[in-house]
Amino acid sequence: MIQWKLSTVNRKLNEEKEKLINILPSHLREEFNKEAYISGGCIYSLYNYKEPKDYDFFVHNESFALSLREFFMSLVINDEDDPKEKNIYVVHYGGERIVITKNAISIGKKYQIITKFFGTPAEVVNEFDFKHNMFYHQNDNIETLSDWDFLDSESLVYNEQRARDISGTIIRVHRFCERGMTITNAEVCKMLRKLREIGFTERENEIIENVGSY
Structure with missing residues (x-):
C-alpha cells in the first residue's frame, strides 16, 4: 500500500x-x-x-x-x-x-x-x-x-537535530494541531530542553517579539 x-x-x-x-x-x-x-x-x-x-x-x-x-x-x-x-x-x-x-x-x-x-x-x-x-x-x-x-x-515528533529557531518551532505547533495532528508533553519537553541548551539567541528573541507574524 x-x-x-x-x-x-x-x-x-x-x-x-x-x-x-x-x-x-x-x-x-x-x-x-x-x-x-x-x-x-x-x-x-x-x-x-x-x-x-x-x-x-x-x-x-x-x-x-x-x-x-x-x-x-x-x-x-x-x-x-x-x-x-x-x-x-x-x-x-x-x-x-x-x-x-x-x-x-x-x-x-x-x-x-x-x-x-x-x-x-x-x-x-x-x-x-x-x-x-x-x-x-x-x-x-x-x-x-x-x-x-x-x-x-498524526503525532508530531520533534527532530532533536534541529538547533535553530526553536521558539518558532514551538509557536508553529498550533498550526499542525489545527490540522488534526497531536503532540505529547514529552515532545514539547524535547523542544524546551533544546531551547534551554541553545539559549535565547538574537534570532530567538526576534521570533518571540514578532509572534504576530506566525
Missing part, C-alpha cells in the same frame, strides 16, 4: 516540478531541473490525500540560489521614493505574481523556492523541525531522513 501511494505522490511531484520549470526563464530551466528538490509538508499532505498549501523547492548550491534571486530582482522597477533595502519585492513574470524576500522566491500561490537555506537534503532536510516533514523528492524518487512510518502518523 505504501509503495502504491508513494508512486502516486511521486508522479504528482514530478508534474508540479515540471510546471514550475516551464514558468522559469529558459536559461535557468536545465540547471533548476538538476539542482532542485522538493521537501517539506507537501509530501506528507499528498500522501494523506490532502491538497498541499504550497510546494517548497530547495537547491544544492548557493551560487544557483543567487542566480535565481538575481534574475527575479532584475525585474524590480526601482522607484526613488521606494527604499532599496525593502524586505519584500513584488514583480510579475510568466503570468505569475512573484514575491521576493530575503528567504525565498514565491511564484504564484503554489510554488516557493527557498534561497535562505541551500545544500544537499542531508544538510537541509535534517534541520527540519518535525519528522513527518523530513521527506524529499529528488531525481524522480521520494526519500526520507526520518522513517517511513511518520507518513502514516
Whole structure:
C-alpha cells in the first residue's frame, strides 16, 4: 500500500516540478531541473490525500540560489521614493505574481523556492523541525531522513537535530494541531530542553517579539 501511494505522490511531484520549470526563464530551466528538490509538508499532505498549501523547492548550491534571486530582482522597477533595502519585492513574470524576500522566491500561490537555506537534503532536510516533514523528492524518487512510518502518523515528533529557531518551532505547533495532528508533553519537553541548551539567541528573541507574524 505504501509503495502504491508513494508512486502516486511521486508522479504528482514530478508534474508540479515540471510546471514550475516551464514558468522559469529558459536559461535557468536545465540547471533548476538538476539542482532542485522538493521537501517539506507537501509530501506528507499528498500522501494523506490532502491538497498541499504550497510546494517548497530547495537547491544544492548557493551560487544557483543567487542566480535565481538575481534574475527575479532584475525585474524590480526601482522607484526613488521606494527604499532599496525593502524586505519584500513584488514583480510579475510568466503570468505569475512573484514575491521576493530575503528567504525565498514565491511564484504564484503554489510554488516557493527557498534561497535562505541551500545544500544537499542531508544538510537541509535534517534541520527540519518535525519528522513527518523530513521527506524529499529528488531525481524522480521520494526519500526520507526520518522513517517511513511518520507518513502514516498524526503525532508530531520533534527532530532533536534541529538547533535553530526553536521558539518558532514551538509557536508553529498550533498550526499542525489545527490540522488534526497531536503532540505529547514529552515532545514539547524535547523542544524546551533544546531551547534551554541553545539559549535565547538574537534570532530567538526576534521570533518571540514578532509572534504576530506566525
